[in-house]
Amino acid sequence: MSTVVKSAPSRPATSARSAAPKLPAGLFSRRTALIGSENAFRIGPQIRELESRGLKVIKCNLGEPDFPLAKHIADEVKRQIDLDLTHYCDPQGILPLREAIARTMSARRGLKITPDRIVVFPGGKPPIGLTQQTYCNPGDEVIYPSPGFPIYESFATYLSAKPVPLHLREEADFSFTGRELAALITKRTRVIILNFPSNPTGGVVSAEQLADIANVIRRKAPPQARIYSDEIYEDILFDGNVHRSIACEPGMAERTIIASGVSKSFAWTGGRVGWAAFPSAEEATVFRNLNINYFSCIPAYNQMGAAVALESPLSAPEMARMRAAFLERRDMMVAGLNAIPGITCRKPGGAFYLFPNIAGLCHDLGAIAAHRKLPAALRARTSPATLVQMFLLWNYQVATMDRRSFGRIGSAGQHYLRLSIATGLADLEIGLLRIRAAAADHDGFKKFIHEGQHLC
Numbered sequence: 001m002s003t004v005v006k007s008a009p010s011r012p013a014t015s016a017r018s019a020a021p022k023l024p025a026g027l028f029s030r031r032t033a034l035i036g037s038e039n040a041f042r043i044g045p046q047i048r049e050l051e052s053r054g055l056k057v058i059k060c061n062l063g064e065p066d067f068p069l070a071k072h073i074a075d076e077v078k079r080q081i082d083l084d085l086t087h088y089c090d091p092q093g094i095l096p097l098r099e100a101i102a103r104t105m106s107a108r109r110g111l112k113i114t115p116d117r118i119v120v121f122p123g124g125k126p127p128i129g130l131t132q133q134t135y136c137n138p139g140d141e142v143i144y145p146s147p148g149f150p151i152y153e154s155f156a157t158y159l160s161a162k163p164v165p166l167h168l169r170e171e172a173d174f175s176f177t178g179r180e181l182a183a184l185i186t187k188r189t190r191v192i193i194l195n196f197p198s199n200p201t202g203g204v205v206s207a208e209q210l211a212d213i214a215n216v217i218r219r220k221a222p223p224q225a226r227i228y229s230d231e232i233y234e235d236i237l238f239d240g241n242v243h244r245s246i247a248c249e250p251g252m253a254e255r256t257i258i259a260s261g262v263s264k265s266f267a268w269t270g271g272r273v274g275w276a277a278f279p280s281a282e283e284a285t286v287f288r289n290l291n292i293n294y295f296s297c298i299p300a301y302n303q304m305g306a307a308v309a310l311e312s313p314l315s316a317p318e319m320a321r322m323r324a325a326f327l328e329r330r331d332m333m334v335a336g337l338n339a340i341p342g343i344t345c346r347k348p349g350g351a352f353y354l355f356p357n358i359a360g361l362c363h364d365l366g367a368i369a370a371h372r373k374l375p376a377a378l379r380a381r382t383s384p385a386t387l388v389q390m391f392l393l394w395n396y397q398v399a400t401m402d403r404r405s406f407g408r409i410g411s412a413g414q415h416y417l418r419l420s421i422a423t424g425l426a427d428l429e430i431g432l433l434r435i436r437a438a439a440a441d442h443d444g445f446k447k448f449i450h451e452g453q454h455l456c
C-alpha cells in the first residue's frame with residue numbers, strides 16, 4: 001500500500017463566515033492588530049479539513065508529547081476532586097505546589113529558592129507576556145532568541161516594546177555567543193529571554209557559553225534588566241547533556257526569572273500548570289496581583305497533581321521512557337531527513353523538535369523563484385519555506401511548521417522547517433516517505449503554486 005497521498009481534492013469554501021454581519025470600522029483597538037500568534041494552533045483547522053476528507057495527516061506540527069498523563073498524577077487529580085478541592089484558591093498558587101517547586105528547583109540548580117518567590121500560572125506561556133508587560137514601558141527593549149517560541153516576539157510587539165531578535169546560528173548549533181548578545185544590549189534593555197533546551201531548534205547550551213553570556217549580562221545589562229530563562233524543556237535532554245540555568249551563574253540569581261511547568265516534562269499540556277520563580281518576593285506579589293486581575297487562580301486539584309508530578313518517585317521512570325522514545329525517533333528522523341536531497345538536519349541535544357535546513361529543497365523545487373514572483377502583498381505573508389510547508393501539508397499530508405512561525409523579524413532568506421517528533425515512530429516513518437516523495441515532485445509543486453490556494 002502506498003503511504004503517499006497525492007493532491008487533496010479541494011472543496012468549496014463554507015459559507016458560514018460570509019453570512020456573519022460586517023463589523024464596524026474601529027471596533028478593535030490599534031493594539032489588537034499588533035499581536036501575533038502561535039501557528040502550531042493556527043494550522044489545526046487546515047489539518048481537520050484534510051482529515052474530514054478521509055486523509056491521514058502526519059502531525060509533525062505539535063509541541064505536545066504524545067504520551068498519556070502518568071497514572072499516579074491522574075489519580076491524584078481525581079482524588080483531589082473527590083475531596084472537593086474545586087473552589088477558589090491562592091492566586092499565587094497553592095502552598096503545597098509552591099513548596100514542591102521551590103524544593104525541586106533549588107535542589108536541581110543548587111540555589112535557595114523560597115515558596116514566596118514562586119507564582120503559578122495557567123501554563124508556561126502566560127508568564128512570558130506578563131513579564132514583558134511588568135518590566136517594559138513602550139520603547140523598552142526585549143531581546144529574545146530567533147528562531148524562538150513565537151510568543152516572545154508577539155508580546156513585545158503587542159506591548160509596543162521594541163522586539164530585538166537575537167539570531168541563532170545553525171553553524172553554532174543554534175546557540176549564540178556573549179559577543180552576539182553584547183551587541184544587542186542597550187540602556188533600554190529590560191528583558192533578555194533565554195530558552196535552553198530550545199523550541200524550535202532543540203539547541204542546548206554549554207557551560208562555557210553560559211558563563212560567557214552571564215559575563216556579558218553582568219558587564220553590560222542595565223540593573224533594571226531581568227533575564228527570563230524559559231526552562232520548560234529542562235527534562236528533555238539527550239546524549240548526556242545536562243540542564244543548565246543562567247540563574248546558577250554568579251550574580252544571575254538576583255536578576256533571573258526561572259520559568260517551567262508540567263506541559264512538556266509530564267506530557268500534561270491540558271493541565272495548564274506552569275510557574276516562575278522571581279528574583280524577589282516583592283516581584284512575585286506583583287504577578288500574584290496580575291493573576292487576580294486576569295483569572296483569579298488555577299484549579300487547585302491540578303496544582304496538587306503537579307506537586308505529585310514533581311516529587312513522586314514514580315515520575316522519573318515515566319520521564320525516562322518518554323526521553324528514550326524521543327531519542328529513538330530523533331535518530332531515525334535525523335538520518336532519514338539527511339538522506340533526502342536538499343535537506344540537512346542537525347542532531348538536537350534536547351527538546352523534541354528537529355529544525356532541518358531546507359535551503360537546497362527550496363531551491364530544487366523552485367520555491368525561492370516562486371516566492372519572488374508572488375504579488376507583493378502575498379509575498380510579505382509567506383516565504384519559500386512556507387510554500388514548502390503548505391505543499392507538504394496539502395499535497396502530502398505532512399504537517400510541519402515554517403521558519404517564519406518562530407519569529408518573523410529578520411527571518412527572510414532563512415529556509416527551515418520545524419518538525420516535532422512528538423508523534424509515534426510508525427507515523428514518522430510514513431512522514432519521511434512522504435517528504436521524500438514531495439521533494440522529488442517538481443511538477444506537483446509547480447501545479448500547487450499555480451493553483452495558488454494555500455500559499456500562506
Ligand SMILES: Cc1ncc(COP(=O)(O)O)c(C=O)c1O
Pocket residue numbers: 063122123124125126149195198199230232261262263264269273274
Ligand atoms: C519555549 C516554550 N515556552 C513556553 C511554552 C508554553 O508552554 P505551556 O503549554 O505550558 O503554556 C512552550 C510551548 O510550546 C514553549 O515551547
